[in-house]
Amino acid sequence: MTVSTGIWILIVVIGVLVGLTGGFFGARHYMQNYLKQNPPISEEMLRSMMMQMGQRPSEKKLHQMLNSMKAASKNDNK
Template identity: 60%
Template sequence: MTLWIAILLIVVALIGGVALGFFIARKYMMNYLKENPPINEQMLRMMMMQMGQKPSQKKINQMMAQMNKVQDKPAKKK
């Protein structure tokens, strides 16, 4: 009888740990994205204007493509 209780407690602890870990990771990522939002075309346009450049759509598209290419490289190595 005590063996079944021990097995049940282990299974419940594992499920609880997985659920708790999921919610902690979710909260961490939500806070991270709130503090460091991903860059978009509007942000690039503002950065270029602040640097004294006239932001054309072609330049913005090139910069976005380059940034996406750089972000995808480390993911492919894994």
């Protein structure tokens, strides 16, 4: 049973394409879950940013900003 060189090349190319596609979507899914569990901006970071801008952040204002950022990120994912 002999398989021609052209078929081997085709099998290798298909395997590489499937691997790259699977790797891309796997990494994308992993990063989305990671960022969802570990958001890049925490409440403490937001508080310090507001204080650096000269604002005195209240708890209500902080929660409003965090909720609006979460809502914006949900809309981006849709």
